[in-house]
Amino acid sequence: MKTLRPSPITPTVDFDKPGVQHGFLRLPYSRDDSAWGSVMIPLTVVKNGSGPTALLTGGNHGDEYEGPIALFDLARTLDPKDVSGTVIIVPAMNYPAFRAGTRTSPIDKGNMNRSFPGRPDGTVTEKIADYFQRELLPRADIVLDFHSGGKTLDFVPFCAAHILPDKRQEEQAFAAVKAFSAPFSMRMLEIDAVGMYDTAAEEMGKIFVTTELGGGGTSRAETVRIAKRGTLNVLRHAGIVGGAVESQPTQWLDMPSGDCFSFAEDEGMIEPLVDLGEAVEAGQVVARIHPIGRTGQAPAEIKAKLSGILTARHFPGLVKPGDCAAVVAVLVD
Amino acid sequence: MKTLRPSPITPTVDFDKPGVQHGFLRLPYSRDDSAWGSVMIPLTVVKNGSGPTALLTGGNHGDEYEGPIALFDLARTLDPKDVSGTVIIVPAMNYPAFRAGTRTSPIDKGNMNRSFPGRPDGTVTEKIADYFQRELLPRADIVLDFHSGGKTLDFVPFCAAHILPDKRQEEQAFAAVKAFSAPFSMRMLEIDAVGMYDTAAEEMGKIFVTTELGGGGTSRAETVRIAKRGTLNVLRHAGIVGGAVESQPTQWLDMPSGDCFSFAEDEGMIEPLVDLGEAVEAGQVVARIHPIGRTGQAPAEIKAKLSGILTARHFPGLVKPGDCAAVVAVLVD
Amino acid sequence: MKTLRPSPITPTVDFDKPGVQHGFLRLPYSRDDSAWGSVMIPLTVVKNGSGPTALLTGGNHGDEYEGPIALFDLARTLDPKDVSGTVIIVPAMNYPAFRAGTRTSPIDKGNMNRSFPGRPDGTVTEKIADYFQRELLPRADIVLDFHSGGKTLDFVPFCAAHILPDKRQEEQAFAAVKAFSAPFSMRMLEIDAVGMYDTAAEEMGKIFVTTELGGGGTSRAETVRIAKRGTLNVLRHAGIVGGAVESQPTQWLDMPSGDCFSFAEDEGMIEPLVDLGEAVEAGQVVARIHPIGRTGQAPAEIKAKLSGILTARHFPGLVKPGDCAAVVAVLVD
Amino acid sequence: MKTLRPSPITPTVDFDKPGVQHGFLRLPYSRDDSAWGSVMIPLTVVKNGSGPTALLTGGNHGDEYEGPIALFDLARTLDPKDVSGTVIIVPAMNYPAFRAGTRTSPIDKGNMNRSFPGRPDGTVTEKIADYFQRELLPRADIVLDFHSGGKTLDFVPFCAAHILPDKRQEEQAFAAVKAFSAPFSMRMLEIDAVGMYDTAAEEMGKIFVTTELGGGGTSRAETVRIAKRGTLNVLRHAGIVGGAVESQPTQWLDMPSGDCFSFAEDEGMIEPLVDLGEAVEAGQVVARIHPIGRTGQAPAEIKAKLSGILTARHFPGLVKPGDCAAVVAVLVD
């Protein structure tokens, strides 16, 4: 295996220093509008004593907001006196995407969650991934990575972990999901895990927990409350923050196969016939796509292939061929 | 008053012909990618007998979907046998904006609802406005124009009309609002009515009804059902479609002054503290704006100036100075 | 009538000076990339003795090339000794459009041939139009303005003039068309003449001749030869250049009504079934539009409404609703 | 040799099922405007009995139209009863480019014909290439790939195959070229064959035939007829469609060296002096480039280096340094 050159990223904090530090990951980025410019990724380190380390991340995709809100808030308010161990908070991993309000980086169109393990001499997105791969993930015992649907998808709010080959690791992850206490909890079997941050963390043996908490490129008071409560619950569960987990009932879901997904084959305006969280039957028409070039044309139909509840849906009013129109998950007792 | 040149728009339908016609308003638009090109605005005319004329419009702003869905659907399904009079359906008034999924026209950045009375020799948006002003509005007895919040605002679903100097005209409009039967109904006092389609119709003495039925650049099954039911209810109320109005309870709202609106003065990520439809007190912090350049910074606060319910809110996760962050309306008994 | 402020354009030539002058019309244009910048429109003045004045223009639309080629060539080679009078040559009227290779100006999207009479305090395109209106057209006795189809249309090569209220003026124009000696000659009845350079010249009583000599945003050796020969023929006919008109047979055409034009109502890929110059019958399918979102779909048909020859056609392989797909002109004996 | 991961592309058709199937190659493509979006590449499979397999492709470059027209038409009309074997039709290989009307993909600027053998984890264009390389080409016995000049080149219509090391394979390919029966037939010696679809097919031992049938980003009725006739002729020649080849006379051409090509060194407006198909002598000026910044400047000259016929030419009216201005091919008896 060839040795990689060191990361070009310089942190302005000392990860081993007790107390609260607000700083940056500085990534040199020479470009037309700044010959000696950098990307400055904000981060906070809160350290006290010798407990475990949690790595908390939002903005893996730049248009998902519950995580960044909960984490900017936590970074500002977490008191080291309440901590036993270390909390590393990066509220906006793909910071260029987050500033632009877009899923992918405006610099290189990089999808952070398909860029692992990254490269120290790659694109800006790959350089960030490489820094997480080689510098931050190794420091962590537990990793909580926030997602929501972004501008083009909307989800019922759930916390999730993956089915893993190491069943002990899997069990620990689902225990953390349970502690998070989202209204829904998901057991995910990743079909194509190549390039994911999740996979990078799991392959290092870390406890990895993720979420989908809404979407549409916005957030709601309710979903922000879920994110904030879930973050503290995970830190409590890990023994980093004191006190009992604030437990809430959750409905477990399963996505057993590719039949969960219904894709559009037509261009047009989408008419939802079912809202998120409602029950659907296999074969039911859950949405229609109206052609918009003329009046008087019949719409195409989007059908559920499984019975369950509508778990995610296409968000924008217009739809393109190939867009995922609807996702159905199965209720687990 | 100077005589205007004729509109350059040619309809491919005959407004006086009975039956159903699906056609276009053809607006010549010479441009780099089509020297002899046109904008083709779909419309449907359904005519039977001699009853009144309703003009139904969606897509006044191009990123609002409940109206266009209800109207493309109605245009395809309305049977002339069920009509007494004429229904003119233009599901997407600002058709270039609607195709682009944007509030304003990608051609000229025209905001249709600030472009009336339009100009036959103006921009594409002004030419469309002029055609409505001089050709379509004069044909109508009642006008229903659909709005929602678009990509950047979200509303509780309401139907609305304006406080008018002619109290008989006002009374007729609010009777139509009541017939629409949205969950909320609004009495609007327009501060700055210059350039609006509403004003153009009202100044001709037409009964004018409008809506705000959601937002975020999407639609939901529930709000689409409100739009469909409301459309038929208005047509029934006007005697154009037979049968009784399908009445539903509604909560009346009032927006008494500029204090309904709270504007952001800061750039950052918005954290909603109250969701749409929830009660707020005057002085209550309804949202916070987190600076995103660093961690550890205090957020700015957005406060309600009136007590009432949260009726509209900024939708995207990021916010800019000057954006309307929250709107509070007062409950009317 | 209100007095207009003087044109901001400064010529670097003296229109009254004998001999050959190559220079510019300098139009101040302050912008982000040049605070004190200008548009520099090349022109040539060739003057000898006291004969009539011809104004020769190309690049009225910036993506039409036969005229600019013939006129840059003439400007370089015309010897004042061969001239009796004045020849003013502006090979590229809408110079910003010509540099960009686009129909309209990249600065303001101005279509020069819809911008007359222009405004001295308007857009860049309107300022150029105003200079022609108030400074150049008044100097001319005869005006030859070159057009071709541009990037989005293709024409059989013809020279044309308008049916005019002043029959003596009309007769002089058609005599010049005949002298031009293109393969086809067209009698045009302009439906909507507002804003045209043609109209501006004709209303001043000038002899105005125009062309359509091909298209597609290219030129051919054959069509360039037509343009060069036609230019000299018109100058000979006007008595400005000596020698006999080099006459060629021409076929006269007529475009009697709006039925000459067939517009697309569908989006897709256009399949031409008839080539330019071929005979068509009324009702004949002259092109088809294939939907491109799927295979297996039936194409829409474009039909001729008149019998005649295919005179112009949509050029690009893809077509949009509202594009002019085909133009049929009627043969005149 | 390392094992590649499977292609991310899922076909919605079954290549082994008899009859006609219209479907898609679905390629997942996550992006800012569709988090779980896909590229949907239309394809048709027509299968009957056990004969050979032809793979027919257009839109390798997205602005070339004779192939896509002939293939969308064939996909819609080919009756399985008339087939002995399998016909796989992909009318637009680089579908994103085809939809955009551009040579290369608007997503990644990928030139499909320089992207082989592709990569399953590469760009969208490379993923499509990989699918052809590993899934479609192996199924084929004969491959017909349509090209024309696109928006920036124009060609005399020819069918072509390559000089190959395997003379039996070469002979079979030229027999298919002869069957195609274009007005011209070309023997091509590829100087730089790296990355080409042609090379990928030939290295697998397939019979590979290609064309250049016009250009300029348009098509003509005549060249479309050549494409349709040629397609059926190749299928007849291969024994997949019954009946005799509809043979037409053809002129064989050769491009013996780099001296066939004349490149521009100057910026300006190009004046063609010779049209496509006309004879040229070595040293003859075939085009001139006029400077457009001023009048009165001498044009640069483009000369033929060989005697032959003008086979291809720069299409747009403006030309840049480095553009190929003219191609001369040698007549073969």
Add this chain to the structure above:
Amino acid sequence: MKTLRPSPITPTVDFDKPGVQHGFLRLPYSRDDSAWGSVMIPLTVVKNGSGPTALLTGGNHGDEYEGPIALFDLARTLDPKDVSGTVIIVPAMNYPAFRAGTRTSPIDKGNMNRSFPGRPDGTVTEKIADYFQRELLPRADIVLDFHSGGKTLDFVPFCAAHILPDKRQEEQAFAAVKAFSAPFSMRMLEIDAVGMYDTAAEEMGKIFVTTELGGGGTSRAETVRIAKRGTLNVLRHAGIVGGAVESQPTQWLDMPSGDCFSFAEDEGMIEPLVDLGEAVEAGQVVARIHPIGRTGQAPAEIKAKLSGILTARHFPGLVKPGDCAAVVAVLVD
């Protein structure tokens, strides 16, 4: 004269309230990315007692920095106790341009200094101009408007006023220029004063003083010091701030005619032969323009038409036809 509608701009400050107020001019601006958005133009009002009113403005062009730096600094530090009268500070008039770092507004390409008197129903730039015309200028006794060369010009640092028909007004303006104490002082005769802020103020009889203090889209410590000292000097001179004017020697300049300006006719790379402030003779070559398409080509020459000093020059390394390459001003004893 027709009555204009009221300005849509709302100030968040009270111009008549004593003390320091930091606030905004809020200009509603509905657009695709904010349906109910606004432009928020920062301003400060410092008021104490009943003395005269100074209106201090920067960012009339958005890429000029000495003024905004001096005024943001003054707004933060000016103590009302030191003021007798009112100081209204708008550090960035064309705020959208200033945020973008461009001369003109990115919203409408409006050049603020050619937009007066503005329109309340015009573009964003015209709405700002109208607010200054009807609300702010009438409040002022003396107006200081900062300019520098912006990204595309560079100037020797000077303060200036105009030759005016009212000689008493002119005398007062030049007295203020003298008080400013820049290294150079200019007597300007405006050739084309239409649309300027200067003209708007002068026509109301105000004392109007302006500057050019450098350029290139940057500032220097030295030019910032000139701006800060000049601002206080003007306020002292006006009796609004106490203490004596801090006087510095100045060299008076004159720009007697259009011969001060030398324009480029060629495209290329500019080679300066004289630096700012150096003496030049009429006819001297002050810069050369190298063609960049090839090596070995002779450069074009830019000559001074007058003797004097080089007062302004084209800044970027590349130059376009029509750009002002050099400005020579005449020394006044």
Add this chain to the structure above:
Amino acid sequence: MKTLRPSPITPTVDFDKPGVQHGFLRLPYSRDDSAWGSVMIPLTVVKNGSGPTALLTGGNHGDEYEGPIALFDLARTLDPKDVSGTVIIVPAMNYPAFRAGTRTSPIDKGNMNRSFPGRPDGTVTEKIADYFQRELLPRADIVLDFHSGGKTLDFVPFCAAHILPDKRQEEQAFAAVKAFSAPFSMRMLEIDAVGMYDTAAEEMGKIFVTTELGGGGTSRAETVRIAKRGTLNVLRHAGIVGGAVESQPTQWLDMPSGDCFSFAEDEGMIEPLVDLGEAVEAGQVVARIHPIGRTGQAPAEIKAKLSGILTARHFPGLVKPGDCAAVVAVLVD
């Protein structure tokens, strides 16, 4: 080590032919606007006799002008009679960037000085780098590569070479720096030399000299004179051009560590407090960053970490987090 395919670049000159040749490096570049297009990089070769070879380059970054001006000028004027050996002049290495006036290539955003050793099958920038790596550098004995600060940085004018492991090579380089005779001379210890042209040349054992001669995307008469004199001095020093070095006093500088650089952490408008070449003390505030969203806010401070002189600074008036705000170098006796 795997064998690379040959470079796709074809020179139009013969490097071994005596005399002066002006030509191009032709790099085929197929794209949407030119299917068979090329990048044409101008170069000049001046050869006489058998002396050493100098490779002179500018435009490594496309917005730096002293080098290109000196080299276009030298290419036009250098007489082979005055040469003993060979001078290869490429005034604009990253020619697409140079034409665009940008640091990096508009084609692929390639930073030439981070693209070595390049790739023959890579991006356009990598293909150019590969040609220098494998074709031009091997021919050279001495390499002079011009830099300035570009649009976003400004430098005191210096010539520089690197501290090298081979002390004899280092000594030769510094002797050439001394011969150049810039006002300042710099000893550079490169922290991260990966991908640089400098490193590529040095690793081949060449004498490599570079410069920083100003910046801001402009040039001055004074810095152009430094570049021209320096070029001739280096050629004289190398014995390629006859005559004595025209020596000038120089001040040697050193940049001992990363503490030379001060980076911005805030967004806003930068106020320089020190100008280039002025002395600064460690801890001194050298610039301030004013927030521009409101008035009345305190600016952030940029401090020097070392005592020395201000050697480089951020140029544009606005600044972003991560931009290099100031560089301090230490005086060497």
